[in-house]
Amino acid sequence: MNKTELIDHIAKSADISKAASTRALDAMIAAVKTTLKKNGSVTLVGFGTFSVGKRAARTGRNPRTGEAIKIKAAKVPKFKPGKALKDAVN
Numbered sequence: 001m002n003k004t005e006l007i008d009h010i011a012k013s014a015d016i017s018k019a020a021s022t023r024a025l026d027a028m029i030a031a032v033k034t035t036l037k038k039n040g041s042v043t044l045v046g047f048g049t050f051s052v053g054k055r056a057a058r059t060g061r062n063p064r065t066g067e068a069i070k071i072k073a074a075k076v077p078k079f080k081p082g083k084a085l086k087d088a089v090n
Contacts (some may be wrong), residue, residue, distance in 0.1 A: 036077055046084035053078045 001009070003025070010021040032042050032050050041051040057073040081089075 039075075044082070046082050048079055048081040048085055051078050051080070052076070 007018055007021050007025055010016075010025060011018045014021065016024075035042050036050060036052050039052050041049055043049045053076050055074045055076050058071050060069050060071045061067070062069055
């Protein structure tokens with residue numbers, strides 16, 4: 001499912017216009033991004049938790065030359081599914 005299909009599904013399920021469902025989805029995505037930028041977390045009970053993890057600096061290899069390269073430390077977004085979501089999938 002892509003974003004357009006998700007917007008269509010939200011519009012039908014919530015009985016709202018596609019424009020309104022687009023604004024709602026965009027607002028939700030923006031809220032999650034803003035919170036993660038501030039190193040916060042977003043918990044949606046029954047769905048899951050979005051959070052920020054830290055990946056340490058490490059040494060990697062250039063696959064073309066085999067030369068060792070340094071990879072910088074980075075913050076990465078993480079998602080941990082909730083119990084209800086896990087149960088729905090299994």
